[in-house]
Amino acid sequence: MTMLLLEDLNVHYGAIHALRGVSVSVEQGRVVTLIGANGAGKSTILRAVSGMIRPSGGRIMFEGKSLSGQPPHQILRLGLAHVPEGRGIFANLTVDENLELGAYQRSDPEGVRRDREKVYELFPRVKERLKQAAGTLSGGEQQMLAIGRALLARPRLLLLDEPSLGLAPQLVQTIFRIIREINAQGTTILLVEQNANMALAVAHHAYVLEVGAIRMHGPAADLAKSDEVRKAYLGHG
Amino acid sequence: MTRVAPQLDDGPAAWRFVPRNLAPLGAALGLALLMHFVFQPAAGSFASKLALDIAVNIILAVSLTMVNGFTGQFSMGTAGFMAVGGYAAAAVTYYGSFRLYGSPNPPAGILSAFGDPTGLPLPWLQSGDLMFVAACLFGGLVAAGAGYIVGLPSLRLRGDYLAIVTLGFGEIVRVVLQTSERRLSNAEQIAGTPWPKLLTHLGGSLGFTSIPYFTTLFWVWLAAVLTLVVAYRMKRSSYGRAFLSIREDEVAAEAMGVCTTKFKVRAFVISSFFAGVAGALIAHQVQSINAGELGFQRSFDVIIMVVLGGMGSISGAVLAAGVLTVLPELLRFMADYRMVVYALALIVMMIVRPQGLFGVREVWEVGPFRRRAAGSGAPGGGAT
Ligand SMILES: Nc1ncnc2c1ncn2[C@@H]1O[C@H](COP(=O)(O)OP(=O)(O)OP(=O)(O)O)[C@@H](O)[C@H]1O
Numbered sequence: 001m002t003m004l005l006l007e008d009l010n011v012h013y014g015a016i017h018a019l020r021g022v023s024v025s026v027e028q029g030r031v032v033t034l035i036g037a038n039g040a041g042k043s044t045i046l047r048a049v050s051g052m053i054r055p056s057g058g059r060i061m062f063e064g065k066s067l068s069g070q071p072p073h074q075i076l077r078l079g080l081a082h083v084p085e086g087r088g089i090f091a092n093l094t095v096d097e098n099l100e101l102g103a104y105q106r107s108d109p110e111g112v113r114r115d116r117e118k119v120y121e122l123f124p125r126v127k128e129r130l131k132q133a134a135g136t137l138s139g140g141e142q143q144m145l146a147i148g149r150a151l152l153a154r155p156r157l158l159l160l161d162e163p164s165l166g167l168a169p170q171l172v173q174t175i176f177r178i179i180r181e182i183n184a185q186g187t188t189i190l191l192v193e194q195n196a197n198m199a200l201a202v203a204h205h206a207y208v209l210e211v212g213a214i215r216m217h218g219p220a221a222d223l224a225k226s227d228e229v230r231k232a233y234l235g236h237g
Numbered sequence: 238m239t240r241v242a243p244q245l246d247d248g249p250a251a252w253r254f255v256p257r258n259l260a261p262l263g264a265a266l267g268l269a270l271l272m273h274f275v276f277q278p279a280a281g282s283f284a285s286k287l288a289l290d291i292a293v294n295i296i297l298a299v300s301l302t303m304v305n306g307f308t309g310q311f312s313m314g315t316a317g318f319m320a321v322g323g324y325a326a327a328a329v330t331y332y333g334s335f336r337l338y339g340s341p342n343p344p345a346g347i348l349s350a351f352g353d354p355t356g357l358p359l360p361w362l363q364s365g366d367l368m369f370v371a372a373c374l375f376g377g378l379v380a381a382g383a384g385y386i387v388g389l390p391s392l393r394l395r396g397d398y399l400a401i402v403t404l405g406f407g408e409i410v411r412v413v414l415q416t417s418e419r420r421l422s423n424a425e426q427i428a429g430t431p432w433p434k435l436l437t438h439l440g441g442s443l444g445f446t447s448i449p450y451f452t453t454l455f456w457v458w459l460a461a462v463l464t465l466v467v468a469y470r471m472k473r474s475s476y477g478r479a480f481l482s483i484r485e486d487e488v489a490a491e492a493m494g495v496c497t498t499k500f501k502v503r504a505f506v507i508s509s510f511f512a513g514v515a516g517a518l519i520a521h522q523v524q525s526i527n528a529g530e531l532g533f534q535r536s537f538d539v540i541i542m543v544v545l546g547g548m549g550s551i552s553g554a555v556l557a558a559g560v561l562t563v564l565p566e567l568l569r570f571m572a573d574y575r576m577v578v579y580a581l582a583l584i585v586m587m588i589v590r591p592q593g594l595f596g597v598r599e600v601w602e603v604g605p606f607r608r609r610a611a612g613s614g615a616p617g618g619g620a621t
């Protein structure tokens with residue numbers, strides 16, 4: 001079943017035409033990745049989906065419902081959480097308070113408690129630092145907190161914007177392992193990545209974005225083998 | 238959880254700031270009575286006036302903290318809201334006295350008139366006191382309404398629009414009030430003029446004078462503590478954490494499902510309410526209010542308190558309000574140089590501690606009071 005469907009999506013930032021008729025579909029239960037160079041428009045796609053910017057044209061359908069014109073908090077309520085680029089940690093609040101805000105819209109304390117346990121299992125480091133100001137966490141820990149926090153909203157679709165950015169190679173491995181784990185537990189994932197190697201390894205399906213338009217797409221394993229992708233994004237001459 | 242984190246139950250969102258148990262109310266009453274019946278007679282009139290000014294400044298600084306500190310917006314309109322609240326309340330008590338009692342001297346109880354010159358025993362509360370309380374609430378509500386009108390369009394946008402709009406608002410309020418018509422003083426004329434018309438007679442450029450005297454240490458400290466209670470609930474309840482998330486990162490707050498516009502407006506309206514109440518309290522102490530004296534400078538004084546206290550620290554704002562009220566008095570012996578020294582002290586302070594006294598934390602969360610070692614060193618504490 002198609003969970004998220006973007007059709008002919010157009011976004012303008014003033015005079016800049018950032019997305020030029022992008023169509024993407026995300027099947028339920030999958031990990032779908034968007035790869036592309038800096039400025040290609042990857043984050044813009046996620047922002048449009050989560051309602052942070054308003055597209056100038058096209059359709060966004062989530063589980064059969066149109067998201068057009070809906071504010072972010074409404075979209076989150078429908079089951080779609082966004083971990084924005086740069087993590088968006090509340091630096092002066094404690095880790096605990098950050099997590100609490102993740103479950104901000106929920107009114108089932110029992111369920112939140114259970115989900116917290118799950119987050120602690122995925123990210124034991126986060127649990128150790130509950131009382132610490134989130135700004136004092138390392139970059140990797142902040143990324144874990146950001147993902148854990150988004151999971152507390154109990155999304156069916158999770159949008160991740162460059163979760164591996166600025167992390168040491170070993171931690172990158174960990175983050176991707178966790179992404180796979182989250183997916184295995186039933187959450188569909190739309191993943192934006194610079195690290196095309198890793199992204200293609202965890203994703204089922206991939207889209208390549210070039211200056212605001214989809215250049216090609218297909219099963220991730222196929223794209224990883226394609227000469228064009230290997231040359232442009234995987235660093236193989 | 239080691240810290241007090243009031244878990245408020247559900248219920249209409251707007252009511253969650255109302256204290257559920259009455260302990261804070263009791264504390265407020267207790268302190269107010271103490272200030273009125275113990276501090277005032279013991280400390281004398283000079284110290285009492287200072288204590289009164291401190292309480293008013295606490296209300297103002299804490300109310301501005303709700304906006305500039307909690308939600309990270311930048312309001313410069315405090316004086317404007319004080320003027321709105323002060324004039325509205327003054328109109329109610331002044332014209333109300335004529336209407337209800339046929340004279341400009343409404344009956345007041347012992348809480349509103351300590352040391353009555355006639356020496357006669359006074360009852361605790363008279364109907365005039367109730368009129369005064371109602372007037373203060375009315376002043377607060379009018380200011381809150383003005384806050385809503387000013388805040389809604391400017392808080393939809395990210396950025397510094399609020400600063401500009403509130404600055405303009407203060408000026409507009411000043412000009413409008415100064416061009417109002419003269420205050421009526423003839424009892425018959427007042428009795429024959431309908432209320433909406435009376436509200437246009439606010440004294441014009443001379444200011445609104447002959448306001449009945451009500452404001453004592455009791456009322457200001459009661460209001461100050463209640464302001465603190467509301468601010469603390471805003472900061473510490475799980476619902477109120479939404480305010481702080483906006484200051485920390487507006488985009489991320491939206492990603493959490495916080496409707497940022499709604500919360501910014503809410504904080505601004507609550508803050509305007511308290512600024513209006515402070516204006517009302519001052520008007521009934523000085524017995525006059527003049528919009529000409531409530532210009533940008535007055536707003537700026539309050540901004541300094543909030544910045545010095547640490548942009549988001551309630552206790553910091555309280556401390557700064559106290560220090561900045563007392564300091565100019567202590568420096569009085571320096572005569573003409575005192576404002577220079579005052580300014581220098583502020584500059585040094587900002588160089589030594591740019592995040593203010595406490596950053597966004599509370600007094601008991603830092604230094605020797607600190608219970609948890611971790612978490613006090615958040616980088617850029619207090620920066621927006
Ligand atoms: N707020 C904005 N105002 C104006 N232009 C913007 C804005 N945000 C993005 N853009 C432009 O839109 C284009 C796409 O930006 P976007 O952030 O989506 O790129 P990206 O693919 O996520 O890049 P990166 O990998 O560097 O994060 C870029 O040319 C960028 O300069």
Ligand SMILES: [Mg+2]
Nearest residue numbers: 042043044085
């Ligand atoms: Mg990006």
